[in-house]
Amino acid sequence: MKALAAIASVVLALPAGAAGAENGASLYAANCVKCHGVGGRGIASSGPSLRHVGARAADFYLRTGYMPLREPHQQPWRKGSPFSDDQIDALVRYVASFGGGPAVPKPHPERGSVARGLRIFTSHCAGCHQVVAEGGYVTGARVPALDRSTATQVAEAVRIGPYLMPRFGTDEISSRDLDSLIAYVEWARHPDDRGGWGIGHIGPVPEGLVAWLLAGSVLVATCLVIGRRGAA
Amino acid sequence: MKRWLLALLALLLGRGRRAPRVEREERILPDAPTSPRAELVVLALFGLTALSATAFIVVYALDRLSHQTQLLGLTLGLAFAFLAAALIVIANRLVVTEELEEDYPPAAHPAEQEAIDQLAEESTDRMTRKRLLVLGGGAAGAAIGAALVTPAASLGPILEVAPLLRTPWRKGVRLVDERGKPLLAHVIRQGSFYTGFPEGADREQLGAPVVVVRLDPSELHLPDGRNGWAPQGILAFSKICTHAACAIALYRKPTFPQVEPRPALVCPCHYSTFDPATGGKVIFGPAGRPLPQLPLEISTGGELRAGGNFSGPVGPAWWGVRSRKPL
Numbered sequence: 001m002k003a004l005a006a007i008a009s010v011v012l013a014l015p016a017g018a019a020g021a022e023n024g025a026s027l028y029a030a031n032c033v034k035c036h037g038v039g040g041r042g043i044a045s046s047g048p049s050l051r052h053v054g055a056r057a058a059d060f061y062l063r064t065g066y067m068p069l070r071e072p073h074q075q076p077w078r079k080g081s082p083f084s085d086d087q088i089d090a091l092v093r094y095v096a097s098f099g100g101g102p103a104v105p106k107p108h109p110e111r112g113s114v115a116r117g118l119r120i121f122t123s124h125c126a127g128c129h130q131v132v133a134e135g136g137y138v139t140g141a142r143v144p145a146l147d148r149s150t151a152t153q154v155a156e157a158v159r160i161g162p163y164l165m166p167r168f169g170t171d172e173i174s175s176r177d178l179d180s181l182i183a184y185v186e187w188a189r190h191p192d193d194r195g196g197w198g199i200g201h202i203g204p205v206p207e208g209l210v211a212w213l214l215a216g217s218v219l220v221a222t223c224l225v226i227g228r229r230g231a232a
Numbered sequence: 233m234k235r236w237l238l239a240l241l242a243l244l245l246g247r248g249r250r251a252p253r254v255e256r257e258e259r260i261l262p263d264a265p266t267s268p269r270a271e272l273v274v275l276a277l278f279g280l281t282a283l284s285a286t287a288f289i290v291v292y293a294l295d296r297l298s299h300q301t302q303l304l305g306l307t308l309g310l311a312f313a314f315l316a317a318a319l320i321v322i323a324n325r326l327v328v329t330e331e332l333e334e335d336y337p338p339a340a341h342p343a344e345q346e347a348i349d350q351l352a353e354e355s356t357d358r359m360t361r362k363r364l365l366v367l368g369g370g371a372a373g374a375a376i377g378a379a380l381v382t383p384a385a386s387l388g389p390i391l392e393v394a395p396l397l398r399t400p401w402r403k404g405v406r407l408v409d410e411r412g413k414p415l416l417a418h419v420i421r422q423g424s425f426y427t428g429f430p431e432g433a434d435r436e437q438l439g440a441p442v443v444v445v446r447l448d449p450s451e452l453h454l455p456d457g458r459n460g461w462a463p464q465g466i467l468a469f470s471k472i473c474t475h476a477a478c479a480i481a482l483y484r485k486p487t488f489p490q491v492e493p494r495p496a497l498v499c500p501c502h503y504s505t506f507d508p509a510t511g512g513k514v515i516f517g518p519a520g521r522p523l524p525q526l527p528l529e530i531s532t533g534g535e536l537r538a539g540g541n542f543s544g545p546v547g548p549a550w551w552g553v554r555s556r557k558p559l
Binding site: 137 | 484485
């Protein structure tokens with residue numbers, strides 16, 4: 001942490017006109033090079049190459065706090081990033097400068113349809129993320145909830161396939177469908193509970209449990225009323 | 233059949249006849265008037281019970297009915313409601329009740345046992361058409377019993393298993409996507425997964441849907457006899473889990489294989505996990521059989537086609553499933 005602060009001060013001390021890629025280079029050298037190697041070439045046992053991943057992957061992994069990872073075998077998980085927004089911008093530019101790779105996407109969920117998004121989400125995403133995007137498990141890993149994912153991050157993740165998630169190309173989920181998908185994910189954070197009580201939105205098991213407990217109490221109460229009449 | 237039914241009827245009607253009881257001087261239970269109207273009501277309710285239960289069986293048999301589920305619930309619910317109503321009427325109007333309080337008798341004496349017998353018989357004294365009522369109750373009970381065992385007919389074929397083994401895949405059948413467009417080999421990329429169907433066949437069939445993935449050909453260790461089943465490393469498996477027939481909707485793929493779990497097809501219902509690289513072997517979970525693999529070929533136009541039928545029977549297991557071949 002001290003080292004980080006030192007670097008940050010160095011970075012801040014640089015003249016404002018200095019190229020962002022240069023700031024990025026020093027941040028990269030201090031935080032990323034140990035696993036991803038010099039110039040993003042990758043290190044066989046600890047980190048994949050970052051050549052051609054582009055700004056899209058760098059933006060996703062850094063803004064979600066997936067990177068930096070404490071050790072390579074850990075599953076990346078959402079957490080607060082140690083970097084400021086400016087530092088992330090600089091790192092993203094630096095990683096993008098390794099060569100090629102897609103830019104950060106600009107989704108338009110307001111153009112999408114929630115109903116269509118639900119259909120796409122159920123066929124492609126709900127297997128792991130659950131139908132209301134609450135997250136869950138897959139053998140060997142946890143599946144994150146999507147309640148804190150921004151529209152841009154969802155758009156990035158669908159195309160990148162972070163960690164164990166499959167990648168989805170434009171053949172499977174077109175850009176228009178992606179807008180609908182994001183519209184659905186955003187809706188699923190605050191779904192309309194037509195029944196009145198969402199019970200965590202995790203499906204029929206707790207709903208059944210509640211039904212049984214409530215119906216059970218009503219039945220027991222009925223029995224008590226009948227019993228009292230008999231005893232009188 | 234008719235004779236058997238007649239014999240059964242005679243047995244039921246004759247069963248109640250007993251040697252006439254020796255009249256005691258005094259009744260234990262107070263005498264109560266007979267009530268033919270209540271008996272008629274009970275008979276009618278028994279009749280309605282039998283009718284509703286039979287209606288359940290009829291609704292069950294008519295598979296194309298709209299709102300079938302609701303009708304099933306309605307008919308069975310009505311049967312139980314009528315039965316309950318009949319029992320309530322019997323209890324309130326037809327059985328003589330008298331609450332008696334007395335100390336526990338010492339040991340059982342023959343005379344007291346007789347008295348209890350008498351008590352039981354006298355309690356139904358008011359019923360003038362006892363046998364008819366018993367018959368009505370029997371019919372209602374039999375109809376409800378028949379209604380309750382009817383759904384067992386849906387447990388599937390008992391001896392005839394050929395329909396379970398039939399799949400629409402034959403050598404040369406093209407794989408198409410959800411929209412009916414042919415799946416092209418160059419579109420299938422590593423790290424993604426695709427659902428395929430047989431061209432022109434019913435997609436609702438258990439044996440129809442397949443999941444298609446591409447692995448590095450050098451990673452493949454397919455079982456013997458599956459040479460050439462995965463051209464360019466493209467593999468197809470039945471999308472139906474061999475445990476409980478859920479759809480294999482999860483594909484986990486490592487972003488950085490050196491430190492992350494290997495690629496696997498996972499069923500979201502109970503987490504059965506299948507290894508595509510070894511021909512669908514179970515590596516975790518309750519599934520008892522590997523995922524059936526579909527041999528693939530790539531035609532000159534780059535389209536994916538089936539190279540034959542699955543490596544094993546599709547869907548959940550039944551006895552003897554391991555020794556069968558898909559048709």
